[in-house]
Amino acid sequence: MEILSGFANALDPSNLIFVLMGVFVGICFGAVPGLDPTTGTALLIPITYAFSPVQALLFLTSLYLGGVFGGSITAILFKVPGSSEAVMTSLDGYPMTQRGEAGKALGIAIMSSSIGGTLAVIVTIVLSTQLAKVALQFGPAEYFALAVLGLSCVSSIGTNSQIKSLIGACVGLLLATVGIDAITGVTRFTFGSKSLLSGIAFVPAIIGLFAASEVFNKVSQKQELEAVENVDTEKVKTKLMSLKEILALKWTILRGSVIGTWIGILPGVGATTASIISYTQEVRFSKHPEKFGTGIQEGIAAPEAANNAAAVAAMIPLLSLGIPGSGTTAVLIGAFLIHGLKVGPLLFINNSDLVYSIFGGMFIANFVVVLGGLFAVRFFVKLVKIPYPIMATSIMSFCIIGSLALGDVNGVLLMFVFAVVGFFMGHYKYPTTPVILGLVLGPILETSLRRALMMTEYNFIDLLTRPITAVLLGLALISLLAPWIGKLISFAKDKTSNFPGH
Amino acid sequence: MRGDLVINVFLLLLAGYFYKLTYSFKQISKYDVMGPGFWPRIVLVFLMGLIIFAIVIEIRKMIKKVSQEEDKNQKISYKKFIFALVVSFGYFFIMRYVGFVIATLVFQGMFLFVQGVRQVKILILTPSVLTLLLFILFIKLMYLPLPKGIGIFRSFSLLLY
Incomplete structure (x- = not known):
């Protein structure tokens, strides 16, 4: 019954407007190259300070879902993915545009995104509730192992260099130690600053890392950003898929949704990876793999169903375990923090209204995406034509005022x-x-490890022999070593094939 | 490649300094085994190990003279970066003296200029519209107590909010 009340809450006009705004703003962030849902979420967290917790989280989760879809608009129309999640969509979307089928391609992207996202919401509702119940039984040792697993997945994030990802993660862990130690009460790395006693302020940190740094990066490029190709977008009109067309693509959309949901649940792996894997799997399953890349419907449906499903499913570890499933959900933690909420299983007990409203909101957001794609595509396309200097100026103003709004001068610094x-x-x-x-x-890892070791009288082996801990740590080890093992296997294969006689 | 090496050496020195700092944390006898420095030291040892590994990889690349094609799109103008940083920081700094509205108008004009915008129409219109939107959002809708400035600037701000 809680889920019905969540739906009713999300459908309340005072909340529904935030879902609509979130999807709309999200599609804008997704559609404009150089901006993405993560930047949008980081940038707009400060304005949600004025909203109620339900409104704030409905707005930001809808923004996230809208943003993941938004990237596909420019990917299809201009072959310029507005966000990384839409990279694979451009492979078959743009050739369709070149054939004069842009409206149809957009329709496939919208319907696949919406169906993929909706299926993932259903899985999220079922799974996160159960997972939260299990997580309530976890002790410090299990939480430590869970956080290690979450962190071990960073090696797959955003770069080819695993070492650089791990260095970044260690820097984050170190930054998390700034302030008063939760166990001993001793101050660490504060350098006499009172504002650092409570640790690194999370929201200004994410605004700086994800939004302001991106502006500095783009502004200081020697080459000016290339303008998007001038396609006659006035003629573009989204054509939604008929039931017959949906049924023809049912297995593609279903496979994409399952792959996306599974990948979204894995901590640290996001919607971009989901769309790439879904596309490559679809090529494998296809009877005519040679047609991929020439503008076929499966090439749009598979990645679009997967990326939206992954975006939704990334909420599962966030809400039920307190472990972010993607970069954007890590940023979303900032929204919970400024409203005095702590993500994790206790959220289902202390703030179940909020959790179920988020589920309801995500469900509705997937339908709003269809409306946005159907009626406002021309508007989103016009946004792409706004020169980047104007975008950069608006973003930088938002970064500074937003950080100032959230706290004091130290937040801006x-x-x-x-x-x-x-x-x-x-x-x-x-x-x-x-x-x-x-x-x-960082704080979960440190406090859980120290508490677990205190409970076992500093016996690390005792800690490892707990079944759940051992399994989670084993998975973390596999996830960490997988890229290296893969490299070793391919290296050995190369050596063998070069060996005389082969 | 050389830049990566410099960054890694800098990071290594910084990590070493932080490692040394962990021994200056106040010790509490009850937590002798796992005091406040226990976890930061684990992280720092792991971090230093990773950085050393990265340095070895970079040195090997340099010895092998692995050619790296420079991506033209990634070429950075540090002059532009410093200008953008100074203008942004200046905005935050002068806001407390001249107030939110005037500081925002001036900052946005200058930030557009730093990015190479020279059309007077854009330099005037964009800051006017953006400042108005930010004013409505942050002051009229969110009631944020943004700086009003001092002296004559304060009097001007008080006319608006």
């Missing part, structure tokens, strides 16, 4: 520090998401 750090990280190709994951997971 911290935002600048993280913006400069993020700028250099971007320049030297260090991904920023692992830093935020480290910052989020």
Whole structure:
């Protein structure tokens, strides 16, 4: 019954308007190259301070879902993915546009995104409720192992260099130790600053790392950003799929949704990976793989169903375990924090209204995406034509005022520090998401490990022999070593094939 | 490649300094085994190990003279970066003296200029519209107590909010 009350809550006009606004703003962030749902979420967290917790989280989760879809508009019309999640969509979407079938391609993207997202919401409702019940039985040792598993997945985030991701995660873990130690009450790395006693302020840090640093990076590029190709968008009209067309693509959409949901649940792996894997799997399953890349419907339906499903499913570990499933959900923690909420299983007990309203909101948001795609595509396309200097100026103003709005002068200073750090990280190709994951997971890792060791009288072996802990740590080890094992296997294969006689 | 090496060496020195700092944390006898420095030291040792590994990889690349094609799109103008940073920081700094509205108008004009915008129409219209939107959002809708400035600027701000 709680779920029905959640739906009713999300459908209440005072909340529904935030779902509509969230999807609309999200599609804008997704559609404009250079902006993405993560930047949008980080940038707009400060304005949600004025909303109620339900309104704030409905707005931001809808923004996230809208943003994941939004990238596909420019991917299909201009072959310029508005966000990384839509990279695979452009492979078959743009050839369809070239054939004069842009409206149909957009229709497939909208319907697949909506169906994929809706199926994932159903899984999320069922799974996160059960997972939260299990998580309530977890002790410090299990939480430590869970956080290690969450962190071990960072090696797959945003860069080809696993070492750089791990360095970023360690920097995040170190930053999480700033302030008063939760167990001994001793101050660490505060350098005499009172504002650092409570630790690194999370929201200014994410605004600096994800939004301001991106502006500095783009503004300081020697080459000006290329303008999007001038396609006659006045003629573009979205054509929704008929029931017959949906049924023809049912297995593609279903496979995409399952792959997306599974990948979304894995901590640290996001919607971009889901769309890539879904596309490659669809090529494998297809009877005519050679047609992929020439503008076929399956090439749009598979990645679009997967990326929206992954975006929704990333909420499962966030809500039920307190472990973010993607970069954007790590940023979303900021929204919970400014409203005095703590993500994790206790949220289902203390704030069940809120949790079920989020589920209801996500369900509705997937339908709003259809409306947005159907009626406002031309508007979103016009946004792409706004020159980047104007975008950059608006974003930077938002970053500074937003950080100031959330706290004091120190919040803005911290935002600048993280913006400069993020700028250099971007320049030297260090991904920023692992830093935020480290910052989020650091306190869980540290306090859980220390408490678990105190309970076992500092016997680390005792801690490892707990079944759930052992399984989770084993999975973490596999996840950490998988890329290296893969490289070793391919290296060995190369050696064998070069060996005389082969 | 050389830049990566410099960054890694800098990070290593910084990590070493932080490691040294962990020994200056106040010790509490009850937590002798796992005091406040226990966890930061684990993280720092792991971090230093990773950085050393990254340095070895970079040195090996340099010895092998692995050619790396520079991505033209990634070429950065530090001059532009510093200008953008100074203008943004200046905005935050002068806001308390001239108030939110005037500081925002001036900042946005300058930030557009730093990005190479020279059309007077854009330099005037964009800040006017954006400042108005931010004013409505942050002051009229969210009631945020943004700086009003001092002296004559305060009097001007008080006319607006």
